[in-house]
Amino acid sequence: MKYLWASAAIAAAIVGTSAAQADTFNVTIEAPTVQNSTAGFSFSGKETFNSRSTGNNQSFVTDFGTGGVITGTYTGVDILAANQYGGAGGSGNFASTATTSGFSLSLSTTNSEGINYFGFWLSALDSGNTLTFSKAGTTLFTFTPSDVLAMVSGLPAYFGNPDSPFTGNNSAQPYAFLNFYNVDGTFDKVTFSESPTVGGYESDNHTVGFFTEQGGTPIPAVPEPATWAMMIAGFGLVGSALRRRVSKVALSHA
Template sequence: MKRSAFFFAGLCAALSGVAHADTFHVTIENPGVEHSTAAFTSMGVETFDSIVSGYNRSFTTDFGSGGVISGSYAGVDVVPANQYGGRGGAGNFASTSSGAGFSLSLATTNPAGINYFGFWLSALDSGNTVTFSKGGTLLFTFSASDVLALVGNMPAYFGNPDAPFGGNNGGQPYVFLNFFNTNGTFDKVTFSENLANAGYESDNHTVGFFTRESGTPVGGVPEPATWAMMIVGFGAVAGAMRRRQGRARLIAA
C-alpha cells in the first residue's frame, strides 16, 4: 500500500481527532543532511551553540534573523554534543526528558506569519512527540511512530552520522524533519518525552515562512502489521539501549 509522506501527515492529523483547516506536510531531508533545503521569504536558525548549557533553561532568540523572527524557549535542556545529539558532532543541542517537555513560542514582523518549522532529530526514542499550536489551539501532533513510518525501512538514517560519534547508537534514526503548514500559520511548538530514562534530542531549529517545500520524497509507509512490528521492535531496542539517567552530563560554557 503506497502512500506519500504528505498523505501520511494528513492521515495522522485525522486520526488524532484534530479538526482544523491547517494542513501539515512532513518531509525528510536526505540522510546526513542536518539543515533544511526549503526556500523562504523570511527564516532563521537556532543552533544553541551560543546558549550556556544547563537544565531547564529559558531564553529568547531571533534565530539570526535580524529581529524579523523572535522565539521564547521555556524549560529546555541545553546539552553539549554527544552520541545522542549535536549537529556536526559539535556545539550544543536541545533536549528534554520530561512529559511536560519544553516549549517554543514564536512571533514575527513578517505579516505572512510563520508556516514552517524544521529540526535535526537525533537518537529517536519511542516517547518523542512534537506538537504545533496557534492561540492555544492544537493544530498538529507528530510522534515517534510517525517518524519510524517514514524512515524505519531506510538503514541510511540510522546511527549518528557525525565524527567523532559516527556510527554510534545504530539502532535509532537521525533525520532532519520539515514541517510545512500549507494552509495556515502557527505560533508555538512543544517537544515532550513520555518514556522514562530517555530524551528528545533536536538541533538546528529552523523557522520561517516558506515559499518552496523541500525534502526527500518518501515512496510509502509500512502496512499496518509491519508498522506495529517496527514499533514493538523499536521499543525493545530503546529499552535495552537507553537506560541513561545521566547521559546528558552538562558542562557549563
Template sequence: MSLSKTLLAIALTGAALSAQAGVTYSATSGTTSGVSGVTTITFDDGLLPSGFASYDTTHAIIPVGGYPGESAPPPNDSTRYFSVGVSGGQVSSSSVSFAGNGASYFGYYMGSPDNYNVVTLYSGNTMLLQINGTNMAQAASVLADGNQGHGFYMNFFTNGGTTISRVTFSSSANAFETDNHAFAAAVPEPETYAMLLTGLGLVGFASRRRRPSSEECFY
C-alpha cells in the first residue's frame, strides 16, 4: 500500500473508532424529559410523526383509557399513548427511525414494566444496546412486576460520536406502553471533522512529497 493510502486508512480508521462508543441510560421521575432542547412527540393528535423522526406503523397509538385487559396508560397519563403488544389490534414491534445524522438522545415515559418489554437501539445496522423491562425497572429502582402504579422516564444518551438511527419497541405479551417520546438531533463532533481534515492534509502532503522532480520527468 502506498504512503498516501496508508495515511488515509489510518485517518479514516481513527474517525471510525471515535464513532464506536456507546449508549448510557437512566430512569428519572416525571412524565416528560428533563433534557433541554429536545423535541417531544405526545401522540395526542392520534397521528404518528414524519420527517426527522418517523415510525414504521400506524397501529401503535392507543386511545385515551387504553384497552382494558390489554393495555393501560402509564400512571398520570390521560392522553393517547404508544403501545406494542400481541392483541387488541396492536403490533408486537414498532420502530422510530431518525434521519440525517441520527439522534444523540432519546427518551420516553413508560409504566407497568414487565420483563417482556424490550427496547433496542441501533446505529445503522449495528445494535448499540438492548434492554428489557427488568433492566428498565432496575434503573428506576422498582420491580418489573407489571405494577400499573409504577411510572418513570427512560433516558438514553450517546457518547464518543455514537448516534442513534433507530429505536425498536417490542413486546411478546400485553403490553409495552410509552408516551412523550423525546429526541435531540445529533451534530457531528468537531474532533471527527478535525480527524478527517488531518487525514486529508496528510494525504495531500504525501502526494506533494511523491511528485516527480523536473529531472525525473526528462530522464
C-alpha cells in the first residue's frame, strides 16, 4: 500500500508555525470520493455521528463501535444534518465547529498499544480549518489548510461535494479523506478549530486506532512553501460562500 511521508515543503510549513511539536506524523490522502480509511489496524473504530441528535455545542462519549476498547469524549461539537458542506455519503449527520476554540476529542483505550492513528472525511475545506494532536497537554502536531491545499491543488477530482443529492455543489472547495499516523508514539487528544473564523470546519467518519499498515496515496508535485504561501495569500480573492450567516473563504485550484 502506498503512503505519503511528510514532504520537505509540508514539514517546513509545520516547523515554521508550530515549533513546540514533538512527534513525526505521516499524512496520507485517500483517492477522490473515498470516505473511509484504507489503512490496516490491530484495532480501530469509527464514529459516524448518525446516531447523535443534531444541535450545537454538544458533549458526549462514544466507543467508536469497539465495545469499550476505545473511549472518546467529544466536547463542544456541533452536530448537523447532511448538506452540501458535510455528511459522508450525502446523508446522516456530521461534526462541525465555527469557533476558534473549536471542539475536542479526548481518547483512551484498554489496549496497551495506545492510539497512534486518526482519520476523517474532510469536507468543504476553508482557510480557517486547523487540526491539532496532543498528549498530556503537550502539542505534538498541527495540520493546517495550507497543507491540504498543497496536497490537492491541481487535482480537480477532489473539489466539490461528490455525494448525491449534493453532487457538484461547492465546487471551489476540497473534499477528501485524510489519514494521520503518529510514527513516533501515541496521542490522547485531537482538536478541531476554526481560526481565523471564516466559516465552519466540517468532518465525518472519525476513525481512531492503532495502525499496522499505512493506507492512502501520495500526491505528486507538492508545491514549494513559497508557492502555496502565494495560494494562501490569494484565498480572499477567490470569493466566498454564505454559510450559516458566515462567509466561508473558497480555495482555488488549477
